[in-house]
Amino acid sequence: MEKARVAMFDSKSYDVDSFQKANKEYGYEISFFKENLNSETAVLCQDHNVVCPFVNDTVDSEVIDILKSKGIKLITLRSAGYNNVDLKAVYKKIHVMHVPQYSPYAVAEHAAALMLALNRKTHRAFYRTRDSNFSIEGLIGFDMRGKTAGVIGTGKIGRVMIDILTGFGMNIVAYDPYADEDYAREKGFKYVEIQELYGKSDIITLHCPLTKGTYHIINSESLSRMKDGVMIVNTGRGQLIDTRALIKALKEKKVSSAGLDVYEEESEYFFEDFSSKVISDDVLARLLTFPNVLVTSHQGFFTREALNNIADTTLQNIKKYFNDEYLDNEICYRCENTECVKKKKGRCF
Numbered sequence: 353m354e355k356a357r358v359a360m361f362d363s364k365s366y367d368v369d370s371f372q373k374a375n376k377e378y379g380y381e382i383s384f385f386k387e388n389l390n391s392e393t394a395v396l397c398q399d400h401n402v403v404c405p406f407v408n409d410t411v412d413s414e415v416i417d418i419l420k421s422k423g424i425k426l427i428t429l430r431s432a433g434y435n436n437v438d439l440k441a442v443y444k445k446i447h448v449m450h451v452p453q454y455s456p457y458a459v460a461e462h463a464a465a466l467m468l469a470l471n472r473k474t475h476r477a478f479y480r481t482r483d484s485n486f487s488i489e490g491l492i493g494f495d496m497r498g499k500t501a502g503v504i505g506t507g508k509i510g511r512v513m514i515d516i517l518t519g520f521g522m523n524i525v526a527y528d529p530y531a532d533e534d535y536a537r538e539k540g541f542k543y544v545e546i547q548e549l550y551g552k553s554d555i556i557t558l559h560c561p562l563t564k565g566t567y568h569i570i571n572s573e574s575l576s577r578m579k580d581g582v583m584i585v586n587t588g589r590g591q592l593i594d595t596r597a598l599i600k601a602l603k604e605k606k607v608s609s610a611g612l613d614v615y616e617e618e619s620e621y622f623f624e625d626f627s628s629k630v631i632s633d634d635v636l637a638r639l640l641t642f643p644n645v646l647v648t649s650h651q652g653f654f655t656r657e658a659l660n661n662i663a664d665t666t667l668q669n670i671k672k673y674f675n676d677e678y679l680d681n682e683i684c685y686r687c688e689n690t691e692c693v694k695k696k697k698g699r700c701f
């Protein structure tokens with residue numbers, strides 16, 4: 353049987369640790385490349401048959417053709433989101449798998465951390481007290497109990513978020529094109545149309561995938577429909593928000609605060625140390641100047657449990673592929689939104 357030789361891109365020390373630990377059971381050859389995957393670095397996968405990208409790696413048609421020419425048979429993402437893969441271009445060329453669930457708790461808990469920090473301004477209090485400034489002027493927050501949270505996307509992460517916010521005593525309204533009314537009844541929240549969610553929510557939190565339909569779902573028009581002083585939290589994908597429109601709404605005080613774990617142009621910056629370099633992205637630089645904007649660099653997933661689950665599932669994906677087993681974590685452009693008949697037989701092609 354062919355042995356897996358894995359080229360892992362955008363590898364950090366924590367990826368090496370978690371994969372080396374999980375790989376003891378499998379013994380695959382894994383090359384850990386620090387580089388991001390793109391058309392210039394794709395040649396690194398020479399002599400491998402599996403590529404393992406992360407969220408800011410580019411898997412467009414140009415890269416796919418290079419990977420195919422180098423003999424890559426499987427792309428197995430270390431993420432749940434797969435918006436960085438051109439699924440149509442890859443179909444029938446290379447199988448694509450992902451980690452559909454590794455810890456919805458990690459992401460939802462991080463979103464809650466952003467909300468609490470922004471509300472009670474702990475990110476600012478930390479710096480004040482370190483400077484022996486014990487004034488609490490300007491740090492006033494609000495009781496979350498009794499306020500309304502709007503949850504956009506009630507999949508795995510959105511549901512954990514609803515549990516957490518319900519625990520805070522918040523009223524929950526949610527929007528999802530595939531509403532699960534039984535679940536809403538059981539949990540005591542209400543599905544509403546998106547416009548109603550915008551009009552009612554004191555906090556809006558994004559947990560939908562990035563698709564053509566959700567690109568810039570938060571834009572000047574949707575912002576204008578929101579309550580004055582709304583808080584926006586995005587742990588989904590950066591391109592869900594038109595950042596320029598958000599900056600305008602922050603300047604006009606329409607939006608009182610924003611917690612952003614993702615940013616639309618994050619791929620050049622996030623996961624890297626730019627502390628001694630110049631940031632040439634003026635939009636990102638402007639965002640970082642607001643005292644009421646908390647940017648974290650895509651760390652929602654970053655818990656020990658999630659890293660271990662990512663490594664385990666990725667290596668299981670590889671094993672299933674080479675053992676010719678049912679590829680339950682396969683994704684393709686056919687099965688993205690519809691019931692894919694071929695998938696039921698085990699593989700999308």
Ligand code: NAI
Pocket residue numbers: 432433452453456459504505506507508509510527528529530559560561562565566587588589613614650651652653654
């Ligand atoms: P999921 O697939 O379980 O749930 C997504 C939900 O969004 C589904 O219920 C779907 O029906 C809904 N949805 C689809 N289109 C929508 C729309 N137009 N409006 C509202 N809802 C819509 O996915 P999961 O695991 O909950 O993850 C959600 C997203 O979170 C991922 O797609 C990914 O982009 C992001 N994510 C971010 C991480 C981070 O580290 N910050 C880590 C993991 C995921």
